[in-house]
Amino acid sequence: MKPSIPKGTRDFGQVEMAERNYIFDTIKSVFKTFGYAQIDTPAMENLSTLLGKYGEEGDKLLFRILNSGDAFGKVDFGSFNGPDGSVNSAALSKEVCEKGLRYDLTVPFARYVVQHQNEITFPFKRFQIQPVWRADRPQKGRYREFYQCDVDVIGSRSLVNELELVQIVDKVFSLLDVRVLVKINNRKVLTGFAEICGFPDKVVDITVAIDKLDKIGLEAVEEEMRGKGLTDSAIAVIERILKLSGSTSEKIASMRSLMNGGSPSGLVSQAGLKGLDELEELFSLIDAAGITSPVEIDLSLARGLNYYTGAIFEVKAQDFAIGSICGGGRYDNLTGIFGLPDMSGVGISFGADRIYDVLKGLGKFPSDLRSATTLLFANMGAEETRFILPVAKALRDRGVAVEIYPDPSKLKKQFDYADRKAIPFLSITGANEVESGLVNIKNLVSGEQKSFTANDFPGILGFLGFRG
């Protein structure tokens, strides 16, 4: 009988909401100091905007919205029957649903840029923090409604943009007090590997295999590549790459020599050399900007391989095992799908749910998020309330979160209220105090108790530990 919510969705109560807002507010504050501006797009997009953008599997995971009004009135159901009499659900749903819920923030962003291209000042630096919906099978850590938090700059090929994203990541996690490792790869370097192997069309196979190195070891990786049709001499080239060591600049120098004809194949890759130039410049900018977090090259980073064209980013928490908590990269053709070619951009997405789990797991949420209220005035009756009202108002005007318990209930009940809401300060100002013009406040954590004249706001604020 109790009402419930659809599976895979969540209610966020007061504490969880305060904790989530803490993450979003921190991220936003950093975005803003870099001049990124927030935009919002509608939850519903036309299905013509969404369909075909996420592959066949993605199309199935779109939540479709039934047309309003008489959705089925004009449908000829017979025409949606297959030869065996079964209904073609996909075709029928296209007929009765014109809109769907957004699946990510990337396609709506591309749509936005194309639709508003004449109003936008390029390079366009935007961020967007909104929920997305996917009809995935719900399971632990996977929801049907979840927030994405994307920051992108589009309309500039400069690597200063890549640097900024690394700076943003560095600053956000420094503010959240989480030690992270930033991993960087470059799609052009991966292309280069495939080219100097002599298998330029096997980039994906090679990268997928390399990605497993930590898990399955060198021999198994080589076997997998052999299975994909790579020759022993090609594999020998890959082996040379995988065995690279040293500092970032040493690695880049070694790769440059391999790309420049120094590998067993003797082949040269212009794409690879270009990718190494980019990596080198980016690391040089990172050095100049002064990044606190470690930043390293990870040649196995393969996310969004069909999509990214330059830098690829991934961020991991150093002290909590949960996979990547941010990821992104450079793309050259985001808006091409909507008819606006040649717009290069680079972006990164913060995984809010995972970052939440990291902060929770490491105990990094500030403890004052647990309570919305700093001071509760117990309700001792109508006269006392009238006496308290201007005091409460003055404190609120100074930014203190103050409650007056609304009913003159038993003190035990009012105490319980303060306790359950983790309110740290309680004022029991009764008839005697009112007569003397005093406000009594108790620190419920330390037990310390003090009386103040009702207009001694410096005194009260100080006792509440409020800087103002």
Add this chain to the structure above:
Amino acid sequence: MKPSIPKGTRDFGQVEMAERNYIFDTIKSVFKTFGYAQIDTPAMENLSTLLGKYGEEGDKLLFRILNSGDAFGKVDFGSFNGPDGSVNSAALSKEVCEKGLRYDLTVPFARYVVQHQNEITFPFKRFQIQPVWRADRPQKGRYREFYQCDVDVIGSRSLVNELELVQIVDKVFSLLDVRVLVKINNRKVLTGFAEICGFPDKVVDITVAIDKLDKIGLEAVEEEMRGKGLTDSAIAVIERILKLSGSTSEKIASMRSLMNGGSPSGLVSQAGLKGLDELEELFSLIDAAGITSPVEIDLSLARGLNYYTGAIFEVKAQDFAIGSICGGGRYDNLTGIFGLPDMSGVGISFGADRIYDVLKGLGKFPSDLRSATTLLFANMGAEETRFILPVAKALRDRGVAVEIYPDPSKLKKQFDYADRKAIPFLSITGANEVESGLVNIKNLVSGEQKSFTANDFPGILGFLGFRG
């Protein structure tokens, strides 16, 4: 060919978004000082939660979400044909849609309270700022996706709660620099009028007629009531009420005498007297708390008449004609629909779109919302950028929004960028400055220009007008 968004929905670009956030952040900051905590509920609710809560018309305006997977696979279409062969769209859509988009924040709040009643500390003070969706015909000022901003306390009958809502309204609009008029009515007083007229079942008819007084005049109002079946002697009672004048306390005193047998009918209304007690206590609390905005009794306030049981609120802008910008009241049976009876609550809703229009119309948005960025460093080349990077970092760490133009484009283009984005300060720090360790900054509004040593942050911050 250009992509578009569904009718009745909106994209919010950078400036509009900053302006909307200014409103929401102001409202939130006030909610928080009163100890209200934010919650979020999912965009999708089960249709069983939503259907039947908004009347027949409301059910039609719900956006329904097609079940995921093979939605139509098991549907026997024949069984949804009416006798004339037409399809019963409503019944079929119930069969293939289990979920819908929320229509307001009130029903999800009621659902939340019932579902989480064992975790919630009552009185429960919550606010919620989220979009809602309605399949209304879009027109000027009416959207299919729009934000609601609701604040409620549930689980207490104390009028201190009503007072708090008036205080919140007063504070929010004082911060937004908009002069408002707060109008208050009480459902029990309206009941009282009907009772002393001798027509206790005609509360709605009477109130609807009174509501038109300003527009159509006394005679037309009386004619309308006559048309609804009220007798001349009943109308004489109403006339006495409508002619009440004087201060709020004089009005309450006159009404008390009418409710207490002093009207032409001589009837007494206990409900009416109770309502007057409530009004009197609320105004006395308002006096004690010190409210800046004018607060007045408006007997024609009839919003949510089938729903509210005590106080009824409405807020109007004094200097901009747009109808009500906030509204709310006390309800006694919000959660009864979900099986939890006897939970009295009171709440108010801020109309974000109308408040936006008021601020826009009165020119009350702070001008610095137009720009996301305070200072743009022109890109004069790779060496200059490296010199600028630590300066930009230090300023960002101090909270200044700083951009470095990513590409070494022509200065004209970079100037245009600053101009179009309304960035107030531009730094053109070239090779000469770098050599002397100087940063040059120009105030693009006043034309004033100054050079600073690169680590003179007090000087730079002062020039940027940044308090830090």
